[in-house]
Amino acid sequence: MMFETWWLLVLPLVFGLGWMAARLDLRQLISEQGALPRSYFKGLNFLLNEQPDQAIDAFVEVARLDPETTELHFALGALFRRRGETERAIRVHQNLATRPDLPEPEREHALYELGQDFLRAGLLDRAEESLRRLMSGPYAASAKRVLLELYEVEKEWQKAIDAARELQTLEQKDYRVQIAQFCCELAQDALQKKRPEDAVAWLRRASEENPANVRAPILLGDVAMASGDARAALGHWLGIETQDAAYLPLVADRVVKAYGTLGEQGQAIDWLRGLLKGNLAPELLDTAYRTELDVNGPEAAAALMREQLRRQPTLLALTRYFEAQAAEMQAAEAAVAEGAAVATAGGEAVAPDQTSEVAAIRDLLQVRTRNLARYTCRECGFRARLFYWQCPGCNRWETYAPRRSEALG
Ligand SMILES: [Zn+2]
Incomplete structure (x- = not known):
């Protein structure tokens, strides 16, 4: 019985000691935390609450103290x-x-x-x-x-x-892609300063650095064209077909111009017609249309677009088709009006109503397709009307595919 009474006396004492020990631990903890300035915790708190202004003030205070x-x-x-x-x-x-x-x-x-x-x-x-x-x-x-x-x-x-x-x-x-592009930039600088020999030297270095670089042959063609050698320019540009045909649309207008200088427009048309049968057709459509219109007139241009629509129907081909149709009808009307001034004989007249209808469709399509085709950066998605070797959005080199994406937006 004595043992049980003792037990009752000791129990509260043990609890009391435990309570005191716990308080001591807490005190020690508080004193340790006191070693860090209060401003530090204040700053941290502000930072966590996304109040950077106040956080900076608090941290400046800590930095001053320590x-x-x-x-x-x-x-x-x-x-x-x-x-x-x-x-x-x-x-x-x-x-x-x-x-x-x-x-x-x-x-x-x-x-x-x-x-x-x-x-x-x-x-x-x-x-x-x-x-x-x-x-x-x-x-x-x-x-x-x-x-x-x-x-x-x-x-x-x-x-x-x-x-x-x-x-x-x-x-x-590997930085060869970039280095070759830097060489091309130096070549363009040299061209601007009218130093074609230096430009050619830089372009050769670009090709050595990165044989896949297409900008070098494009610029080599420009140098040749500027010196009056259209044949050599054509050599550089047409060579892109075997190097990386996807880039051909970038030089299509240049090729047509070079053939024109040589008086060989027919060659240009044959070249473009051949490419319209392949997968570069959407990209080359405009150049082909304009060349056909210049060389053979609106009727031939309309026929080419009709053929293209059958092969691959796109909004752009439809627009150009109506452009050619409207041009053809207006030309016929003008001819009739001219004929009427000489003699009042009818001939194959086009009703003015029909012409204005076709012109209205053309205008509508032109508005819808004006901003349709854009180059898009593979890395950041930046879209642009012009082709860039260095993306203006993310500053990376050769991230633009030479194809424009046609998207209704
Ligand atoms: Zn980009």
């Missing part, structure tokens, strides 16, 4: 830049980059961030200066990639070639 916290400085710099406050971002990163006690990897990180701040602020020279200091180390490849973008924006193609070559070894990635 200047050793480099991670926080990097976070602040990134926040500033993302919010477009490039001047503040530059100041934060510049402070880090010039701190003598900073270990080398962190200093390189600061230089890399600084380069991006300058780029964002449009201070391209200073961006280049910062990034060029990162020749080796973990940020070398990233810095080089940013530098390459910068050179493309500044159209410094020789520097772009050098950067791409260095990246090729740093990243073990």
